[in-house]
Amino acid sequence: xxxxxxxxxxxxxxxxxxxxxxxxxxxxxxxxxxxxxxxxxxxxxxxxxxxxxxxxxxxxxxxxxxxxxxxxxxxxxxxxxxxxxxxxxxxxxxxxxxxxxxxxxxxxxxxxxxxxxxxxxxxxxxxxxxxxxxxxxxxxxxxxxxxxxxxxxxxxxxxxxxxxxxxxxxxxxxxxxxxxxxxxxxxxxxxxxxxxxxxxxxxxxxxxxxxxxxxxxxxxxxxxxxxxxxxxxxxxxxxxxxxxxxxxxxxxxxxxxxxxxxxxxxxxxxxxxxxxxxxxxxxxxxxxxxxxxxxxxxxx
Amino acid sequence: xxxxxxxxxxxxxxxxxxxxxxxxxxxxxxxxxxxxxxxxxxxxxxxxxxxxxxxxxxxxxxxxxxxxxxxxxxxxxxxxxxxxxxxxxxxxxxxxxxxxxxxxxxxxxxxxxxxxxxxxxxxxxxxxxxxxxxxxxxxxxxxxxxxxxxxxxxxxxxxxxxxxxxxxxxxxxxxxxxxxxxxxxxxxxxxxxxxxxxxxxxxxxxxxxxxxxxxxxxxxxxxxxxxxxxxxxxxxxxxxxxxxxxxxxxxxxxxxxxxxxxxxxxxxx
Numbered sequence: 001x002x003x004x005x006x007x008x009x010x011x012x013x014x015x016x017x018x019x020x021x022x023x024x025x026x027x028x029x030x031x032x033x034x035x036x037x038x039x040x041x042x043x044x045x046x047x048x049x050x051x052x053x054x055x056x057x058x059x060x061x062x063x064x065x066x067x068x069x070x071x072x073x074x075x076x077x078x079x080x081x082x083x084x085x086x087x088x089x090x091x092x093x094x095x096x097x098x099x100x101x102x103x104x105x106x107x108x109x110x111x112x113x114x115x116x117x118x119x120x121x122x123x124x125x126x127x128x129x130x131x132x133x134x135x136x137x138x139x140x141x142x143x144x145x146x147x148x149x150x151x152x153x154x155x156x157x158x159x160x161x162x163x164x165x166x167x168x169x170x171x172x173x174x175x176x177x178x179x180x181x182x183x184x185x186x187x188x189x190x191x192x193x194x195x196x197x198x199x200x201x202x203x204x205x206x207x208x209x210x211x212x213x214x215x216x217x218x219x220x221x222x223x224x225x226x227x228x229x230x231x232x233x234x235x236x237x238x239x240x241x242x243x244x245x246x247x248x249x250x251x252x253x254x255x256x257x258x259x260x261x262x263x264x265x266x267x268x269x270x271x272x273x274x275x276x277x278x279x280x281x282x283x284x285x286x287x288x289x290x291x292x293x294x295x296x297x298x299x300x
Numbered sequence: 301x302x303x304x305x306x307x308x309x310x311x312x313x314x315x316x317x318x319x320x321x322x323x324x325x326x327x328x329x330x331x332x333x334x335x336x337x338x339x340x341x342x343x344x345x346x347x348x349x350x351x352x353x354x355x356x357x358x359x360x361x362x363x364x365x366x367x368x369x370x371x372x373x374x375x376x377x378x379x380x381x382x383x384x385x386x387x388x389x390x391x392x393x394x395x396x397x398x399x400x401x402x403x404x405x406x407x408x409x410x411x412x413x414x415x416x417x418x419x420x421x422x423x424x425x426x427x428x429x430x431x432x433x434x435x436x437x438x439x440x441x442x443x444x445x446x447x448x449x450x451x452x453x454x455x456x457x458x459x460x461x462x463x464x465x466x467x468x469x470x471x472x473x474x475x476x477x478x479x480x481x482x483x484x485x486x487x488x489x490x491x492x493x494x495x496x497x498x499x500x501x502x503x504x505x506x507x508x509x510x511x512x513x514x515x516x517x518x519x520x521x522x523x524x525x526x527x528x529x530x531x532x533x534x535x536x537x538x539x540x541x542x543x544x545x546x547x548x549x550x551x552x553x554x555x556x557x558x559x560x561x562x563x564x565x566x567x568x569x
Contacts, residue, residue, distance in 0.1 A: 011394065014393050014394065014395065014472070015393070015394075015395035015396065017389075017393065017471075017472040017473075018389050018393040018395045018398075019395065021385050021386065021388075021389045021472075021473075022386060022389055022401060024382070025382055025385075025386045025405075025442055026401065028382075028441065028442050029404060029405055029408055029442070029444075032420075032438065032439060033408040033411060033416070033444075034404070034408065035419075036416045036419035036420060036423070037411050037415060037416065037419075039419040039422075040415050040416065040418060040419050043418060043419070043422075050422065050425075097312065097315060100308050100311070100312055101312065103305075103308060104308070104309070104312070107309070109555075111312050111313070111316055112559065113552070113555060114316030114317070114319050114320055115315070115316055115319050116551075116559065117319060117320055117323065117548065117551070118319060118320075118322075118323075120497070120547055120548065120551045120558075121323075121543075121544045121547055121548065122500075122501050122518065122519050122522065122543050122544065122547070123501060123503065123519070124503060124519040124520075124522045124523050124526075124543070125326075125519075125522055125539075125540040125543045125544045126322070126540075126544075128522075128526045128536050128537075128539075128540050129322045129323070129325070129326045129537065129540050130322065132329075132533050132536065132537065133322065133325070135533075138338050139337065139338060139533065141325060141340070144340050170322075173319065173322075176319075177319075178562065178566075181559055181562050181563050181566070182562075182563060182566040184563070185563035185566065223566065230412075234412060234413075234414060236414075236503070236504055237503045237504070237519075240503075240523070241523060241526070245527075246523075246527075258414050258504075261414060262504070262508075265417075265418050265421075266421070266508055271418055271422070274418060275418050278412075278414050278415040278417075278418065279415065281412060281414055281415065282411065282412055282415045285410075285412055286410060289410075
């Protein structure tokens with residue numbers, strides 16, 4: 001065996017090494033990533049409930065049912081609300097902080113630590129802390145502050161009109177840490193001589209920001225928009241932790257698609273129906289990512 | 301170029317305090333007596349460790365910590381080993397189907413976890429992986445993202461060094477381990493931080509695959525605990541503190557590396 005191996009050309013030897021290195025990983029990717037993806041597609045075409053043995057092929061019945069399901073549209077709408085209300089505010093706040101942090105001559109490390117801490121902590125813990133801050137009087141911190149200021153008590157998580165925004169606040173707060181770090185890295189990557197040149201040409205701060213900084217940050221912004229959109233589309237943990245019994249209430253006003261998937265699959269065991277929803281989520285993420293890549297890269 | 305503006309320091313400082321305020325409030329409350337929870341005072345009127353004592357007596361926090369640490373640690377080791385080996389192979393070798401394999405691995409990055417949890421759950425039930433450490437870990441032991449990241453970094457390793465290793469009689473595995481890996485240490489530590497954090501905070505899959513309280517990871521345990529004690533806010537805050545403070549201490553120690561790691565993964569990915 002050894003002799004035969006030694007007779008092979010360097011090219012062939014390398015290929016054998018390469019396949020040996022890739023053997024276990026390939027098995028993993030095929031069995032744990034690729035096969036389950038197709039499996040999800042297949043399950044979405046059945047009426048399987050995991051408890052009973054029968055699994056009937058119903059083709060597109062689950063998708064047709066989804067189309068009729070008002071709760072599905074509601075949760076899909078909520079999911080998009082999270083993205084549309086949350087992400088722009090999130091990016092703007094993070095940019096403002098990063099932009100100003102980048103100007104600091106001293107103390108950057110300390111400030112950065114303060115802003116980064118929420119990102120480091122468990123989302124479940126953070127959600128419960130905020131849930132408590134939102135409590136009605138006499139418990140809740142926010143309502144206590146409001147009443148000190150003479151403003152009426154707010155229901156926050158108890159109101160279908162406020163709960164989604166109330167869940168977004170800690171979401172933005174947590175994500176800021178990550179976005180600030182990425183923005184800072186992008187800002188540090190812009191060479192100082194460009195600013196000096198712009199200043200010599202008479203560009204004021206504002207012009208420097210819009211003509212120089214933001215255009216040069218384009219790759220950073222693209223990255224944050226795409227990863228941020230995906231993250232917001234997949235929102236789950238904070239809604240599960242902040243709504244009563246994790247049901248996305250009140251009146252399903254905060255329930256995102258992933259929570260509806262979780263309810264359907266792991267509480268009602270409608271595996272086929274839930275799988276159909278995961279396929280929809282996948283298609284949405286795919287289309288939005290491709291669309292954003294196309295639009296945001298347009299000028300390059 | 302940049303003018304000193306004291307206002308910037310003040311505004312950023314106030315913003316920064318707002319960022320950490322919920323944690324300060326959380327820790328303060330964890331030392332309060334039940335009747336003191338209604339008070340807006342930051343300093344407890346009669347500080348107590350009772351909440352912590354009750355927490356230890358009535359829950360499995362120590363076990364959940366251990367579980368999270370074990371799962372996070374093992375998954376991270378596995379990811380570091382496999383992702384860097386695969387990234388290196390796809391970067392520095394020439395063989396048939398190389399690009400196809402790379403594209404297949406990259407394409408798995410596009411599949412959201414939510415789409416896979418149902419098949420994984422069925423698989424775990426069938427193979428007896430539910431309520432085991434392996435069941436929590438198996439979906440994450442390799443990642444397309446890490447492979448891609450490592451491949452990018454291995455491109456900066458000069459081929460001459462690898463050839464020199466061959467001349468010295470090292471086999472390909474030794475070349476990777478002894479020559480190439482030490483040259484991409486920053487990428488390794490970035491990937492380690494990124495992976496460990498992701499697994500430490502992972503919620504959806506551990507929630508699905510475990511029902512035995514002894515196998516809960518920290519986030520799942522904390523969610524369970526908070527649900528049990530949800531009207532006793534001083535207890536909920538004690539649980540949140542216990543789950544948060546050790547992470548914060550680790551963060552404060554390794555701050556530089558963590559921030560650099562996050563920035564690095566963000567820029568390359």
